[in-house]
Amino acid sequence: MAKLEIYLLGRVEILWQGESIIDKLSHKLIGILSYMAVNRENSFSRNKIANIFWDSSDSNSSRYNLRYNIWSLRKLFKDNNIKQDIFIADKESIRFNEEFNIYVDAEDFQNRLDNFRADSIDNLEHIRNLYKGEFLEGFYIKDSSQFNDWLFYERERFQRDYINVLAKLQEYYKSTERYQKAIEILENMININPLKEELYLELIKTYIQLDNRDLALHHYNRCCTVLREELNVSPMEEIKNIYKKIKKGEIKPKKEKKVSNIRKKESKLNLYYTDKSGLEDLLNRINESKDKEVIYTSTYPVGNIEYYWISEIIDKIIEKHKEESLKEFRRNYWNDLSMINSMAMEYSDNILLNISNEIINNKVFKALEILMKEIFNNKKVLIIINHFNGIDKKSLEFIKYILYRENIKNISIILIDKDKDHENMKEIRKYFKIEYFIK
Template sequence: MKKLEMYMLGNLKIILDGKAITDNISYKSAGLLSYLAVNEERTFSRDKLSSLFWGTSSMEAARYNLRYNLWSLRKILGDNKKKLKIIDSQKDTCKFNLHNNIYIDVFHMESILKKSSKHDIKEYIESLEKAKNIYKGEFLEGFYIKDCPEFNDWIFFERERFQRTYFDTLYKLSEIYKEKGKFLKSIDNLEEMLTINPLQEEIYVKLIEIYLEMGDRSTALYQYERCCRILREELNISPMDEIKEVYKSIRNHSGPALECKKTEDKELLEDENKWIIYNENFTDKDTKILAIDCYPIKNIQYYWISNLVKEIIDNYNIQVLEGFPKYYWKDVYRIESSVGRITEGIDLQDNLTVMTEKNKIFSAVLELLYNITKENSLSIFIKNIQWMDEISFDFFKLILFKYERLNLQFTITGDKSHYRFKEIKTYFDLKML
């Protein structure tokens, strides 16, 4: 049986039995193969694939083009009836068969991260480093097919998803290395995060803290000036108040600053302070536990909600999720592309106002939570809630106000002096564990 390797993180590379065959495959055939491979759990109708890649053609012409491209792929990949086919093509459907002789980098990265555990910190670091090294660039970097808007939208959402995963991995590594005193490795990961988003002010704060702890006051000052320059050139704004306070600390002290804040961050990292938001309807029956951390990432809204949806899709039985109404999945799909693994034929070419879209997303995800907690309870652990994006925090409060409908309960950690803790305490029963 031939070995197929597909590398999609970066420029697309397809290798068969050690030989690169990317250039032997047409652009649309490569797009079709990539789409089927990433969605390997799903069986697609031929009409769906025809309209996805040849939507501007007549249905008859689109079906012919699909047949031809499938035939071409089977020929190049060496698919035949005597062996387990890579592409299972039936009269009306198509499916990608993922088996042991197939390697796909995106699945490898996700598998490593899913299996990683903090119980053994050495193995945890090794897992994060392995996942980090798999990411060679954006998902299908530079790949674009003319007159295929839905397919190109899919690529965009997948790029965002894998970039978030990579960003999270870098952040976790930077925090661990900082705690272990391996400052240069922590700096390397923070600098890599800045190559993804150079406007992320919190990363500059982290860099400044590390340089101060190393006793390198001049480089700490440089990081502040660098942040100011980039914000001025790109957005014509000044830094946030937090980084200005950091600057004052550097100017006014010759030794390491921010000792109080660093100690507090360490406490948060070690989860010493936990609070439970009590829900009297929580039954603790066959409870499923999900952990959705928050990170200091600004200007990316729906970030936490998107991660919540992804965790649900990754941890719940697909048959249960397929029973959730498609019109709700359509609205959830607006923020999380992995919904495409559950249902096909989602068309987002509607024209909604920002507020209408937000309301529809909130309603859909709330219904999803209600649906999955009907039979079994759900416990959600949120780390560093003060870093949750604003829209997600609005949704979080909506969940709390709807607690009576839901068999779920939250456990949170974070900066207890932050205004969000005060707001939660005002309306809800918050108890320290």
């Protein structure tokens, strides 16, 4: 049976029989579909919808515009040999035809949330995965203030529900001592609200349970930096007190926690180290069938230039992939990447953002992770980092970020340098298992 799929959580996408039809729809028509899809069991007044989308027109003009847009959509499906009408309509009202096969991710999200059971963690994870980003991310209609007001409210509502889902998951993973999962959830929440102090406090406490004093202190300093740069305030007293206790060695993980067994993470992403002389043999071993896309990068002794390697990997991705696929990537993420890479500006809105360094980290890391995930998709990819020990600190943090989160599949990373005991190698080795290949 033919199926219409409407995805509103994140970048809007509309599929008909598995293929995108977004380029065949006007901005207004996308808005009308989205507005009706969120409550598709309802019947809508034609006057109300006409006024929402054409609030600057007189009533006759707005009604005509609505009729034309509805006719355009009906024609689209009739041209695809579908006899069933997508709408049930009369002169005064319009609604979706209940017999028309329609899936709406926002409706799925809401239904699962409404029917949530406390013991259904799999259901919560499914809800979490449905939320690909803000409701109708980056979308608005220039001359429809009523629609944009509604959009703002819905965006806030879905994000609030999503944060509540994350909070429930974080509490569950913490209570079952799955601390790495709890950390992942907390980082998601901080990406949404980097000024919420309680999230940093939970992150610090979780790293204490992992017996990782260094990262607990790192996230205290991270919290201080964000609050100082964004609000010009210091952390709340509870965070200051826990910091003092960590420094004095007064806080320890609960004794029954066997944290030593979970300190190092064996990433699902393959991680290798070699020196220059062993690279060819290592490549022959892990890419014998030549089925991996190889991306060769290098670092240089460039002092304190931040994001240098990150900028290079963005350059390589842009150079290697077709312009059409790059243009499909969400523009707001290109805006974030353009803060540190000039080639990304070609695909951005050229908006200069005045934000703190910590917020830049969150935005750039998330945007590059999603770019790599979408561009590489299910490909096998091999990233080579030559002179790894010269990598800048921001880029080193990003390497740790993607190794930890494992959201990008089928990637192998080769680190090349002479000194396997350099501080950068020690930093990676502290948290992740690495396979050494020395000739």
